Amino acid sequence: GAVVSQHPSWVICKSGTSVKIECRSLDFQATTMFWYRQFPKQSLMLMATSNEGSKATYEQGVEKDKFLINHASLTLSTLTVTSAHPEDSSFYICSEVTSGRPNEQFFGPGTRLTVL
């Protein structure tokens, strides 16, 4: 159990376009979701925390108007990178938590975004 999928697995887009990344829990209900960003050969940096039905909480330095997070249901969260620029190129990873196991995060396989 505890399978998390992300779509797409990789995306290439032109500068100025918006990209939506989906994160789905396939076999459990996720009460909390986290979005991380990872630059090459670096660690994961938490971008935001979202709870189903409420607004996301963003980490310091992360622009909420640029990285739109929607957690509309217990199985789906989306991250939209608006007006993407080359510096937004990164590996984006979501993770999910279920109420029954609050200390464990189940990670998606990640989405590689390249902005030209």
Next chain:
Amino acid sequence: SQQGEEDPQALSIQEGENATMNCSYKTSINNLQWYRQNSGRGLVHLILIRSNEREKHSGRLRVTLDTSKKSSSLLITASRAADTASYFCATGARAGGGNKLTFGTGTQLKVEL
């Protein structure tokens, strides 16, 4: 958030040897977790140790935690080529309905045949 430090940054060993990675952190924690990441992939949870625990084992993995020194170590015994990956420690604190993780800088382990 204050990111933890891991050392070494990179480690190269021969198959069959043991690999030890260390992690230091800065704030009080509820728990500390270790994750593995193969290149370009998501993270796989390895082991969680709570703040009131000192040592934990899981298969070939042994984790220690010293809260007085704010440090943890991960030992992989009898390493295999398939253990080649990046290893991250992460400290947990409550956030919303879940456990907010702050990741360390990671150790890149290479196990050679």
